Amino acid sequence: MSIAFSALSRPTILQIVPTLNIGGAERTTVDMTRAIVAAGGRAIVVSSGGRLVDEVVAAGGEHFDMAVKSKNPVIMALNVEHLTRLITREKVDIVHARSRAPAWSALAAARRTARPFVTTYHSKVHENPRLKVFYNSVMARGDAVIANSVYTASRIARIHKPDAARIYTVPRGIDTDHFNPAAVGAARIANLRDAWQVSNDGAMNFVLPARLTRWKGQALAIEAAYILRQSRNDLAPFRVFLVGDAQGRHAYLHELEAMIGKAGLRDCVFLTGPCNDMPAAYALADVVLSPSIEAEPFGRTAVEAQAMQRPVIASDSGGQRETVLTPDSVGMGHDTGFAVEANNARALADAMGAMINLGADERAAMGARGRANVLARFSLPTMTAATLAIYARLLAPAPVLVISVTPSVSAVLRLERVRATHPAARIVLLTKAGAQSGLTRQADEVWPEGLARGPGRFLALARRISWMSFGDVYDFDGTPATRFLRLCVWPKPQWHPLEP
Numbered sequence: 001m002s003i004a005f006s007a008l009s010r011p012t013i014l015q016i017v018p019t020l021n022i023g024g025a026e027r028t029t030v031d032m033t034r035a036i037v038a039a040g041g042r043a044i045v046v047s048s049g050g051r052l053v054d055e056v057v058a059a060g061g062e063h064f065d066m067a068v069k070s071k072n073p074v075i076m077a078l079n080v081e082h083l084t085r086l087i088t089r090e091k092v093d094i095v096h097a098r099s100r101a102p103a104w105s106a107l108a109a110a111r112r113t114a115r116p117f118v119t120t121y122h123s124k125v126h127e128n129p130r131l132k133v134f135y136n137s138v139m140a141r142g143d144a145v146i147a148n149s150v151y152t153a154s155r156i157a158r159i160h161k162p163d164a165a166r167i168y169t170v171p172r173g174i175d176t177d178h179f180n181p182a183a184v185g186a187a188r189i190a191n192l193r194d195a196w197q198v199s200n201d202g203a204m205n206f207v208l209p210a211r212l213t214r215w216k217g218q219a220l221a222i223e224a225a226y227i228l229r230q231s232r233n234d235l236a237p238f239r240v241f242l243v244g245d246a247q248g249r250h251a252y253l254h255e256l257e258a259m260i261g262k263a264g265l266r267d268c269v270f271l272t273g274p275c276n277d278m279p280a281a282y283a284l285a286d287v288v289l290s291p292s293i294e295a296e297p298f299g300r301t302a303v304e305a306q307a308m309q310r311p312v313i314a315s316d317s318g319g320q321r322e323t324v325l326t327p328d329s330v331g332m333g334h335d336t337g338f339a340v341e342a343n344n345a346r347a348l349a350d351a352m353g354a355m356i357n358l359g360a361d362e363r364a365a366m367g368a369r370g371r372a373n374v375l376a377r378f379s380l381p382t383m384t385a386a387t388l389a390i391y392a393r394l395l396a397p398a399p400v401l402v403i404s405v406t407p408s409v410s411a412v413l414r415l416e417r418v419r420a421t422h423p424a425a426r427i428v429l430l431t432k433a434g435a436q437s438g439l440t441r442q443a444d445e446v447w448p449e450g451l452a453r454g455p456g457r458f459l460a461l462a463r464r465i466s467w468m469s470f471g472d473v474y475d476f477d478g479t480p481a482t483r484f485l486r487l488c489v490w491p492k493p494q495w496h497p498l499e500p
Contacts, residue, residue, distance in 0.1 A: 003388035005040040011093040011395055012042040014086075016102045018069035020050035024172065024300055025098040025122040027052070028383075031173065032096075033061035035384035041391075044090060046083070046102070068102035076105050083109035094118060094391055103138040114491070116394040116469070120146040120170075124297055125155035133159065143469055144390050148172045148298040149319035163464045168390055171322070172298045173383025176375055179279055179307035188280040196241065196272050198284065204238035204356050207285035209278060209301055210292075212246040212271075217291035217315070218256055223345035224291075226263040228352055235356050238268070240289075243281055245274040282308035286363060287355045290314040293343040299323055302337070303378045306370030311363050312337030313351045325373055336370035398471025399426040401493070403485075404439060405450045406477045414498065415442040418474050425471070451481050462488035474498060 005011055013036050015029050029045055030052055036043040037060035045056050048069040056063050066082055067075050083105055087095065095110040096118040097103035103119060110117035119142035126132050139145070140160035145167050147153035153169045156162065177183065192198075198205070210216035225240050246253040253271070260269045275281045282288060288305035290296070295318025302312045302323050314320040316339035321329075325336040338354065340347040355363065400422050404411045419427060419442055429435075429443035432450035440446050452461045462485060465473075470493040475482045478497055486495050 003039050003385055003392055005392075010040055010042055011391070012044060012091055013094050013096060013391060014044040014046060014090075014092045015096045015098065016046040016068060016083075016106050017098045018048060018102055020045070020047045020052035020056065020063075022051065024298075025120070026050065028120070028122070028172065029098060030055045030059060031175070031380055032384060032387060034059040035380075035388060036391075037061065039388055044086075044092065046086070068105065071101045076101065079105035080108040080112070084112050087113045087115060094394055096120070097139075097142070098122060100136055100138055107138055107141055111491070116143045118142050118144045118146065118390065118394070120148070121152055121156060122148060122297065124294075125152060125159055127155075127159045136160075142166065143394060143467065144168055146170050146387065146390065149322055151295065151319045151322065152297045163467050165464075166467055168386070170383055170386040170390075171378055172300055172303070173378055173380040174300065174303055174307055174374065176307050176371075176379050179282070179304050181279075181283055181309050181371075184279045184283045184308075188277060189283050192275070192277060192280045192284055196270065196284075198239070201237070204236060205284060205286045206238060206240045206289055206352060207243060207281055207287075208240065208289040208291070209243040209275070209281060210290070211244045212242070212249055212252055212256070214252060215292060215294040216244075217289075217293050217343075218242045218244075219259060220291050220293060220343060220345050220348060221289055222256065222259045222263060222265065222269055224348035224352060225265055225269050227345055227349040229265070229268065231349070232353055235353060238352070238356060240269045241272055241281075241285075242270065243272045243275050278304065279308060282310050285310050286360075287311050287313060287352070289348075289352075290320060291340065291342075291348050292317070292320070294318075295342070296320050303374055306336050306367075307374040307378075309364070309367035309371045311355060311358075311366040311370065313348065313355065314339055315342040316340060317342045323373075323378065325369070334369065336366055336373050397422065397425040398493075399428055399468060401428050401430060401465060401468070401470045401473045402443070402476065403430045403473065403482055404435070404476040405430065405432050405482075406479065407435075408476060411476055412438045412442065414474070414476055415439060422472065428468070428470070451485070458485070459488065461485070465489050466491070469493075472496060 017025055017029050020026050033043040033056050043061035045061050046064045046066050049065055053063050094116050095106050097106040098120050119139045121139045137160050140156055140162045147169050150169055153167050208221050282305055288310045290301045292315045297319050299320035302314045302320050305312050312324050314324045326339045327335045338351045340351045426444045428445045430447045433448045452458050466489050472494045474496045476498055
């Protein structure tokens with residue numbers, strides 16, 4: 001699917017992230033900048049700067065520097081004013097926030113300027129403490145709320161309870177040209193082999209790429225390597241490479257070094273530090289590990305590894321359940337990796353041993369299936385097309401709500417006139433179950449619950465109408481209940497009370 005914006009109405013999309021350094025949200029910002037420009041739109045990125053600014057500009061985007069990484073309430077309040085002016089001056093059509101602190105400022109500015117507000121929930125969806133849940137709730141306040149996995153979408157729905165119609169699941173896409181084994185030459189692999197001092201002795205290479213933080217499972221991998229070495233003397237030799245930056249977590253780094261030494265694994269487990277050539281790191285691996293002890297919202301490592309035709313051992317939790325095809329989910333001969341119980345070193349060791357026993361040919365076949373899986377489901381074009389489609393829907397004429405709960409012989413004719421007045425708009429009909437078919441056929445979407453009884457359900461209906469951002473509401477009933485509903489809806493659409 002491809003999306004192209006009209007040259008006559010070239011939309012301006014503003015994305016906002018705290019910084020433009022290396023990370024999933026930041027990389028997706030660059031990818032979407034390129035896609036927006038390719039579709040004929042104008043891409044603006046607001047951030048506090050970083051290494052990827054040049055890539056934004058090279059992709060055809062425009063960068064505006066602003067202190068949006070700050071969580072200082074005063075600075076966040078000032079950012080509301082700065083963003084409001086920028087949105088107005090640059091004629092921004094959609095505001096898309098990708099992180100919480102800037103999202104609060106962006107939400108206020110978008111509401112001030114009556115622009116559609118989009119969020120993408122890249123991080124974990126916490127359910128406690130309550131103050132953090134409230135702080136994170138800004139990511140569920142968009143006119144469109146994009147989740148990077150079904151797992152994340154389900155947690156957003158359960159914890160923040162936005163209107164279900166506003167939640168879109170768009171899995172993270174990766175650059176399958178960049179993560180392509182055919183594009184990684186022998187020289188790149190040789191350079192990394194020299195840097196990591198990897199001898200070409202036929203030993204099995206397990207690679208765990210992740211920043212050094214406890215929940216990513218580096219300590220678990222060391223424990224699994226110890227179990228495997230102690231319990232399986234019959235196995236071929238293997239090595240484990242923990243690839244990632246400590247990012248200031250020096251205590252954890254020293255803890256890992258001590259674990260390796262105490263377990264007698266200095267000849268088997270290696271801390272490489274950060275790597276600037278991840279495709280080469282995957283190419284050097286025989287198997288890639290992603291043993292996160294907490295649920296990954298998506299799990300980019302497992303997808304990148306599959307794109308590089310490498311089998312994966314991942315925790316059986318969170319978004320990784322959706323990205324790795326396991327024998328239990330698709331059957332032997334169709335799988336792309338193994339899933340193991342989270343935070344279970346014995347299970348991880350058993351899976352590593354099973355991978356060694358598979359042999360090179362079966363691992364290669366598993367890797368080939370992995371790349372096919374990524375090309376079909378997690379490519380950049382798939383992700384960008386889905387996101388552009390959401391933009392296009394928000395740029396379409398504002399939807400129209402028609403309230404017709406009380407039976408009326410003239411309702412069908414009235415709805416036909418509404419359709420003629422708003423030929424390009426999406427018509428939503430609020431009615432009750434069993435409404436006459438001639439009425440429901442005229443609508444694009446039907447809400448059959450009628451006017452909900454009870455204050456809680458009534459206010460939930462008002463909130464749902466508010467979040468849909470209807471441009472016009474036609475009240476065919478004109479009852480006290482619908483007049484009170486009008487008072488509860490904000491922001492206020494154009495309300496057309498029509499007496500029955």
